Amino acid sequence: MSSRKPNLRSSIYLGGDGWWHGRVTMGVKDDGSPDRRHRKARTQTEVTRKVRELEQERDSGKTSKPGRKPTVEQWMTTYLNDIAARKLAPTTLESYWSDTRNWIIKHLGKHRLDRLLPEHLDALYSRMLAEGKAESHALKVHRILSRALEVAVRQEKVGRNVAKLVDAPGAGDEEIEPLSQQEARRILAAAEHRRNGVRWSVAVALGLRQGEALGLRWKYVDLDAGSVRVWWQLSRLTWRHGCNDVAKCTEARHKRACPKDCPKAKRPSGRRHACVPTDTKGLCAKDCRKHASTCPERTGGGLVFRKPKGKSKRTIPLPPELIPLLRAHRIRQKAERLAAGAAWEDNDVLFAQPNGRLIDPRDDWDDWKDLLQVAEVRDARVHDGRHTAGTLLIEQGVHVRTVQEILGHSDIRLTQRYTHVASPMAEDGMQRMGRALWGAN
Incomplete structure (x- = not known):
């Protein structure tokens, strides 16, 4: 095989079609043949500029592969x-x-x-x-x-x-709306006699994400040592079609699944609905995921356990006051298991349905909203319980690095957001400053 390098000299010439043409050897293709690129323009000056650009790409090592580029x-x-x-x-x-x-x-x-x-x-x-x-x-x-x-x-x-x-868009600041200490106490008091009520004690005390709380399993909880390992989280994955003819499957099933009073239904034909993603031929798009749950051979969806990413996998000490609440909760869950008998689905989770099945995050959200109304607390997101934990820890004088470890933040800047809303500490600091500058010696 010849090891001779290709001739890298470029050529510029006026073609019989009246255009100026330039050809540049950029290197060698995968099959060993010379990689020559073509440029053309109406003037010699313009084609020379294009040739020089190609030569600069080649000489700087930024040559793209030959062939039509993808969109x-x-x-x-x-x-x-x-x-x-x-x-x-x-x-x-x-x-x-x-x-x-x-x-x-x-x-x-x-x-x-x-x-x-x-x-x-x-x-x-x-x-x-x-x-x-x-x-x-x-x-x-x-x-x-x-x-x-x-x-x-x-x-x-x-x-x-x-x-x-380009200048990347600014990150912006996520609006943090933690509950106050008094609001948190009212919520825990209202949850005390509810089924799975300790779920919300865990949320506010440990600052777990929703999926982390619903994914807690007893095998990772050590009540004697007073610690919990947050090694898994519960997630709802989107179903995907498992059949061969996705378009036919989805088009037929979307119409049955879509309610009759669907405001996006195409009228008057009713052959298909506008709420269904379609391709240019009017069939359901192949990448449609919204209604794949109706496919009889669906795959990859539903509630699953998965490992948290990065530093979110962590071991958290339990507040001593939370341990007896968890012990009592385990006793009640064992009683539910005996009552369910053969219908019990053993997932080893701390918080489950009365038959042992996993709790859907959407049902967990509804339970939280109902609890807020019972406790007569303003509307808040489930994730605001996590923000509340971070804020209360800062207010109690816990070092921001320790708060980062407890919450499982990968970046200290995420944790430092809580220092901006922990106003009681700032007020105490300014009172101390006042005493230092103007107080009695």
Whole structure:
């Protein structure tokens, strides 16, 4: 086999068609043949400029692979399905897909990947903000796109990552609305005599995420040592079609599943509904996930245990006052198990349905909303219980690094948000400052 390097000299000439042509040898293709690229223009000056650009790409090592470049839509589909899917949690992947469909593909999808420009990204982020989306949402879309483009650069699909050439949207500050100490106490008092009421004591005391609380299992709880290992969380995954003919399956079943008074139903034909994602032929889109739960051969969905990512896997000491509440809860659960008999489904979870089955996060949300009304406390999200834990820990003088460890934050900046709302500590600090400067010696 010859090891001779290709002749890298470029050529510029006037063609018989009246156009100026330029040809540049960029290297060698995978099959060993020379990789020569062609450019043309109406003037010699313009084609010379294009030739020089190609030569600069080649000389700087930023040469993209030969062949027609994929569109943004094609590359994002490849990236999410074949690359990101190996590393991302299923729920995170679904979230990435949602933002990719609704923003990246919708507004940038038709661009060829190598012709995507910084101003295209700036226009997308400006549009998101103009439509009322939070800065943090625009930043998330930017990060998804930037990561996909970085992989494209590594695989020589493109010569540069244009996402690095724009100013990323600001992160914004997530609004934290913790409950006050008095509100937290009223909630725990109202939950005391409810079934699974200690679920909310755990939420406020330990600051667990909803999935972490519902995924707690007795094998990871040591009441004698007073600790709990948060090693798993419960997640609801989206069902996917398991049949061969997705379009036929979904189109037939969507119409049966969709209520008769669906406001998005196509009229007057009624053949299909506008709430069903469709392709250009009127069939259900192959990537449709909204109603795959109706497929008789559905796969990959439902409630599942999965490991938390990063530093979220942790061991937390239990407050001494919480231990007897958990002991009493375990006794009541054992009684439910005896009453259920053969109908009991053993999942070893701390908080279960009366038959032992897992609690759906949506039902858990409804229980929380009902509890707030009973306790006569303002409306709040389930996640606000976690914010309450972080705020109360800071107010009690717990070091922010310790709070980070308890809550399982990967970044100390997430924990430091609670220092901004812990006003009692700030007030106490200023009172001490006043005494130091103007108080009696």
